Amino acid sequence: MPRPISATVHTAALANNLAVVRRAAPRSKVWAIVKANAYGHGLARAFPGLRATDGFGLLDLDEAVRLRELGWAGPILLLEGFFKPVDLEIVDRYSLSVTVHCDDQLRMIETARLSRPLNVQLKMNTGMNRLGYTPERYRTAWERARHTPAIGQIVLMTHFSDADGARGVQHQLAAFERGADGIAGARTLANSAATLWHPATHFDWVRPGVMLYGGSPSGVAADIATSGLEPSMTLASEIIGVQNLAAGDTVGYGSRFTAERPVRLGIVACGYADGYPRHAPTGTPIAVNGIRTRTVGRVSMDMIAVDLSTVPDAGVGADVELWGPNVSIDEVAQASDTIGYELMCAVAPRVPIRAD
Numbered sequence: 121m122p123r124p125i126s127a128t129v130h131t132a133a134l135a136n137n138l139a140v141v142r143r144a145a146p147r148s149k150v151w152a153i154v155k156a157n158a159y160g161h162g163l164a165r166a167f168p169g170l171r172a173t174d175g176f177g178l179l180d181l182d183e184a185v186r187l188r189e190l191g192w193a194g195p196i197l198l199l200e201g202f203f204k205p206v207d208l209e210i211v212d213r214y215s216l217s218v219t220v221h222c223d224d225q226l227r228m229i230e231t232a233r234l235s236r237p238l239n240v241q242l243k244m245n246t247g248m249n250r251l252g253y254t255p256e257r258y259r260t261a262w263e264r265a266r267h268t269p270a271i272g273q274i275v276l277m278t279h280f281s282d283a284d285g286a287r288g289v290q291h292q293l294a295a296f297e298r299g300a301d302g303i304a305g306a307r308t309l310a311n312s313a314a315t316l317w318h319p320a321t322h323f324d325w326v327r328p329g330v331m332l333y334g335g336s337p338s339g340v341a342a343d344i345a346t347s348g349l350e351p352s353m354t355l356a357s358e359i360i361g362v363q364n365l366a367a368g369d370t371v372g373y374g375s376r377f378t379a380e381r382p383v384r385l386g387i388v389a390c391g392y393a394d395g396y397p398r399h400a401p402t403g404t405p406i407a408v409n410g411i412r413t414r415t416v417g418r419v420s421m422d423m424i425a426v427d428l429s430t431v432p433d434a435g436v437g438a439d440v441e442l443w444g445p446n447v448s449i450d451e452v453a454q455a456s457d458t459i460g461y462e463l464m465c466a467v468a469p470r471v472p473i474r475a476d
């Protein structure tokens with residue numbers, strides 16, 4: 121038998137979550153964001169659940185090529201654009217759309233030999249201050265792109281830093297309107313948080329990522345409790361050992377948990393080398409035989425301990441859900457001082473993943 125840990129990608133949940141996006145932004149087209157190997161789900165495994173999208177957005181040229189090889193003939197957007205002139209050969213061959221965020225990229229396009237017009241998303245920096253033209257320089261860049269024969273459609277784009285938080289989007293939306301004033305063309309602004317919580321940003325294309333996977337854009341599970349989103353990944357394992365601790369006994373490295381009274385613990389085949397966060401403290405939610413309980417002690421490389429007080433029937437071989445329908449990935453992330461995004465992306469290569 122292989123080690124009992126595995127992850128499952130829920131195809132129906134992906135399709136459901138895409139339908140939630142459609143309901144939230146009924147007049148917009150959808151770039152389904154599948155960067156980072158579809159947020160750790162695997163591009164090929166996520167593709168069937170998301171194929172009703174209008175386009176896919178990602179970062180790596182080889183991910184784009186893999187998507188074409190899976191049979192996707194529709195739009196593909198490279199969210200960071202391209203990096204070297206040689207990239208444009210692949211962009212051209214596979215008919216990809218690119219983000220353009222600086223003059224170096226425009227220069228590369230101007231001197232490239234392309235077989236068809238290149239569709240670009242011209243990126244405005246409205247306050248994130250990573251990539252893009254400032255509102256003041258945007259029109260000049262747009263004029264230059266418009267007069268570049270190799271460029272076809274130009275979509276106006278920006279990206280929000282605080283769509284999930286207190287600062288919101290208003291300041292960036294105002295900057296965008298200023299920079300794009302009087303410029304015709306489709307617009308794309310909204311990530312998941314803006315798709316869910318800022319309808320005024322939807323425009324022509326929304327760009328949801330984490331919500332497609334049932335993750336909360338704010339990192340707080342309760343924020344999406346009534347959204348209809350479903351977790352698209354379950355990380356599961358089994359109990360491989362049982363320990364009965366007396367009062368005063370400890371478990372795991374550093375003796376981080378001391379039993380106050382006799383307690384029955386299960387040892388789970390899952391550790392930080394599987395992608396479970398090492399920072400998960402005692403009390404992190406986990407489910408055994410579908411019943412929620414808590415982890416105890418420090419997460420080791422290959423194992424964690426779980427409190428079986430509330431699951432007296434569970435022994436070796438009992439089912440354990442690290443995250444999934446009973447324990448949201450955001451709860452585990454929050455307990456561990458990170459976000460669901462990171463946990464999804466960090467499932468380790470040694471964990472077998474299948475789609476259902």
Ligand SMILES: *Cc1c(COP(=O)(O)O)cnc(C)c1O
Pocket residue numbers: 153155199279310311312313327328329330331337
């Ligand atoms: C990752 C990304 C998104 C999706 O973000 P989520 O918060 O996962 O919805 C949208 N647009 C761009 C440019 C991105 O890089």
